[in-house]
Each structure stands twice: as structure tokens, then as C-alpha cells.
Amino acid sequence: MRKNHLRNNIRRRHALAGIESMTRLWSNPESEEVAHNAGTTLIAIARRNRVRIPRRIRMRICRTCKKALNSTNSKTRIKMKCVVVSCLDCGRVHRYYGGV
Ligand SMILES: [Zn+2]
Numbered sequence: 001m002r003k004n005h006l007r008n009n010i011r012r013r014h015a016l017a018g019i020e021s022m023t024r025l026w027s028n029p030e031s032e033e034v035a036h037n038a039g040t041t042l043i044a045i046a047r048r049n050r051v052r053i054p055r056r057i058r059m060r061i062c063r064t065c066k067k068a069l070n071s072t073n074s075k076t077r078i079k080m081k082c083v084v085v086s087c088l089d090c091g092r093v094h095r096y097y098g099g100v
Pocket of ligand 1: 062063064065066067087088089090091092
């Protein structure tokens with residue numbers, strides 16, 4: 001049981017390193033296709049290994065179209081004490097409650 005726990009720790013550390021390198025590709029990409037693939041892989045790694053994507057990245061990625069959200073392709077509003085970020089490309093709405 002103990003051994004398994006340690007193995008999981010190592011696996012998660014590797015997953016985080018993978019997420020980190022994918023983030024580098026995703027944030028300054030050579031083309032749109034590279035950015036899209038990096039975003040897809042980043043989310044897939046996090047889901048498969050059950051690790052959380054760091055908040056600074058999580059809040060900037062659209063989970064439907066995997067694009068980086070910025071001021072040109074998203075809309076940020078505050079409604080009922082909640083930060084609402086809408087993706088203008090696919091229409092997905094991300095809501096962040098409290099302590100953001
Ligand atoms: Zn989107």
C-alpha cells in the first residue's frame with residue numbers, strides 16, 4: 001500500500017512536469033494548430049493523472065475549444081459577486097466563485 005502511494009507521487013510529479021512543458025508550448029505557440037494541440041494534451045494529462053492544472057493556467061484556457069483566453073476572444077464580467085468569463089469563439093461560460 002505504502003509503495004503504491006509513493007509510485008502515485010512520482011507519477012503526479014511527472015504529470016506536473018508534462019503540464020509545465022505543454023504550457024510553455026501553449027502560451028507562445030508557433031501556430032494556432034500547435035496551441036490547440038498543446039491545450040488538448042495539457043488537459044488530457046491533468047485528467048488522466050488526476051492532478052490539478054495550476055490556477056494561473058486554468059483560468060486562461062477555454063475547456064471547450066482549448067484556446068488561450070485574452071481580451072480579444074473573451075468577455076469578463078462580474079455578476080452577483082462571481083467572475084463570469086465567456087469565450088466568444090465557442091460561447092462557453094466559465095464562472096469563478098469567491099476568492100479569485
Ligand atoms: Zn471556447
